[in-house]
Amino acid sequence: MSKRALISVSDKKGIIAFAQQLQSLGWEIISTGGTKATLDQAEIPNISIDTVTGFPEMMDGRVKTLHPLIHGGLLGRRDLPAHRAAMEAHHIQPIDLVVVNLYPFKATLLAGGTQEEMIEKIDIGGPSMLRSAAKNHAAVTVVCDPADYEKVLNELTTQGDTSLQLRQQLAAKVFRHTASYDALIAQYLTEQYPLDNEKPEKLTLTYDLKQGMRYGENPQQEADFYENGLPTDYSIARSQQLHGKALSYNNVRDADAALQIARDFEAPTVVALKHMNPCGIGTAENLEQAWDYAFEADPVSIFGGIVVLNRPVDHQTAQKMSKIFLEIIIAPSYSSEALEILTKKKNLRLLTVDFSKKEQSKAEALVTGVLGGLLSQNQDVIEEEVSQWTFPTQLKPTDQQLLALQFAWKAVKFVKSNGIIVTNAHQTLGVGPGQTNRVGAVKIALEAAAQKAPALQENSVLASDAFFPFADNIDEIAKAGIKAIVQPGGSVRDQEVIEACDKYGIAMVFTGVRHFRH
Numbered sequence: 125m126s127k128r129a130l131i132s133v134s135d136k137k138g139i140i141a142f143a144q145q146l147q148s149l150g151w152e153i154i155s156t157g158g159t160k161a162t163l164d165q166a167e168i169p170n171i172s173i174d175t176v177t178g179f180p181e182m183m184d185g186r187v188k189t190l191h192p193l194i195h196g197g198l199l200g201r202r203d204l205p206a207h208r209a210a211m212e213a214h215h216i217q218p219i220d221l222v223v224v225n226l227y228p229f230k231a232t233l234l235a236g237g238t239q240e241e242m243i244e245k246i247d248i249g250g251p252s253m254l255r256s257a258a259k260n261h262a263a264v265t266v267v268c269d270p271a272d273y274e275k276v277l278n279e280l281t282t283q284g285d286t287s288l289q290l291r292q293q294l295a296a297k298v299f300r301h302t303a304s305y306d307a308l309i310a311q312y313l314t315e316q317y318p319l320d321n322e323k324p325e326k327l328t329l330t331y332d333l334k335q336g337m338r339y340g341e342n343p344q345q346e347a348d349f350y351e352n353g354l355p356t357d358y359s360i361a362r363s364q365q366l367h368g369k370a371l372s373y374n375n376v377r378d379a380d381a382a383l384q385i386a387r388d389f390e391a392p393t394v395v396a397l398k399h400m401n402p403c404g405i406g407t408a409e410n411l412e413q414a415w416d417y418a419f420e421a422d423p424v425s426i427f428g429g430i431v432v433l434n435r436p437v438d439h440q441t442a443q444k445m446s447k448i449f450l451e452i453i454i455a456p457s458y459s460s461e462a463l464e465i466l467t468k469k470k471n472l473r474l475l476t477v478d479f480s481k482k483e484q485s486k487a488e489a490l491v492t493g494v495l496g497g498l499l500s501q502n503q504d505v506i507e508e509e510v511s512q513w514t515f516p517t518q519l520k521p522t523d524q525q526l527l528a529l530q531f532a533w534k535a536v537k538f539v540k541s542n543g544i545i546v547t548n549a550h551q552t553l554g555v556g557p558g559q560t561n562r563v564g565a566v567k568i569a570l571e572a573a574a575q576k577a578p579a580l581q582e583n584s585v586l587a588s589d590a591f592f593p594f595a596d597n598i599d600e601i602a603k604a605g606i607k608a609i610v611q612p613g614g615s616v617r618d619q620e621v622i623e624a625c626d627k628y629g630i631a632m633v634f635t636g637v638r639h640f641r642h
């Protein structure tokens with residue numbers, strides 16, 4: 125008796141060639157409505173599902189393969205006499221190969237499907253067949269991805285049957301596939317039908333492999349890069365690489381951090397980043413000037429850095445950037461002259477990101493792995509207005525200082541905690557990142573700023589990502605000649621800190637918002 129395959133595919137890619145080969149190898153083919161039409165058109169002999177089940181496909185395709193004659197044929201154990209007897213008693217014929225790909229739930233969601241359309245795109249019969257066949261992989265071959273047609277045909281042609289090893293691998297793939305499919309449905313329905321004051325008891329995330337990596341943070345660590353099943357367009361995961369070798373693990377994390385910083389600036393802005401901390405941020409009326417500011421903010425640290433520009437890269441800016449070694453440049457686009465200049469640099473990676481989607485990217489929750497679990501949180505994207513700031517010191521900031529304080533406050537948000545930054549109104553001057561005590565971070569930022577030209581230091585201000593716990597910080601800041609500070613406030617010693625500012629003639633602003641970044 126010839127072997128039987130059941131083919132029921134939404135994505136008809138490659139199915140004609142595959143079915144033709146099966147038929148020439150002597151297989152009998154069963155198919156569902158649309159698949160049958162495709163095979164009929166290619167004149168490949170096949171039997172319709174309703175001939176096998178004795179039931180018509182019904183309810184707009186909601187019920188077509190959900191039948192014991194199908195699932196019995198998939199699930200019946202060929203090695204157990206009792207199963208074989210049951211099959212015989214109920215006229216169930218074995219099905220040896222299942223080729224199914226599912227209703228395009230994700231594609232429909234990304235295309236903006238209505239709720240009604242999304243519900244109809246929840247495939248029920250397809251996953252059921254895949255799961256039945258995968259469970260019985262001892263005897264049944266299951267294919268859920270057109271990319272595997274060739275592998276299966278190779279074995280059928282050369283060995284007359286598939287190997288157990290291939291069937292096992294394909295079965296595992298099916299459960300990854302259906303789990304991921306269901307995770308998207310769960311995510312969608314959880315958003316559509318939110319719980320009242322309750323947390324979902326399960327977090328079912330799904331990610332697709334984007335890039336295998338040579339190694340992780342260090343060469344002794346293995347790593348891979350997976351893209352969110354429902355991707356955020358303004359992201360390193362969705363970036364397009366125009367030039368250079370593959371991104372490394374550290375590149376991806378740094379690029380992500382730099383993109384998150386650049387997202388907060390509207391005017392032409394350049395963000396240079398090293399080891400997850402901004403080393404130079406410049407903002408100006410045009411991109412070339414913004415580059416100059418970001419570069420002169422720290423011409424040493426930017427070497428080998430990651431640069432994000434929020435405007436199309438022009439010829440002049442490209443020329444300047446090409447003078448130093450940068451690992452990655454990311455921008456919305458590049459002029460043809462800029463591309464010509466930058467693609468000459470062998471070790472530079474050039475990427476584009478869709479800046480028009482940057483607002484939407486703020487909605488994605490971020491997860492962080494810990495041993496034994498993971499933490500999920502919203503991004504630190506709170507809207508802040510100067511009108512919400514309070515001014516507790518005797519001296520209030522001048523208009524010029526206020527502009528610098530706003531810039532500093534945006535810039536400090538992405539400095540690792542304890543984080544301090546010294547800036548003027550358009551560029552960073554000194555960054556004090558990741559210290560275990562705040563006064564240490566203050567000293568580092570001030571020291572870096574003190575090395576800058578006096579003209580740059582004029583009107584410089586200081587921002588602190590969290591409150592000052594002691595007034596000793598203000599002593600250091602006053603020594604450096606800084607005249608305006610922005611910080612969240614909220615310490616039990618706020619009064620001491622305010623008095624220290626008053627003593628030194630410093631204007632201090634409380635934002636009421638903390639920006640820890642660990």
Ligand SMILES: NC(=O)c1ncn([C@@H]2O[C@H](COP(=O)(O)O)[C@@H](O)[C@H]2O)c1NC=O
Pocket residue numbers: 132133134135155156157158159160185186187188189190224225226227246247248249250251
């Ligand atoms: N309801 C069923 O019994 C059923 N059986 C198979 N399907 C799906 O129908 C699709 C193929 O349909 P067609 O051959 O009509 O184009 C496949 O994506 C398959 O996963 C079904 N559809 C949805 O659940």
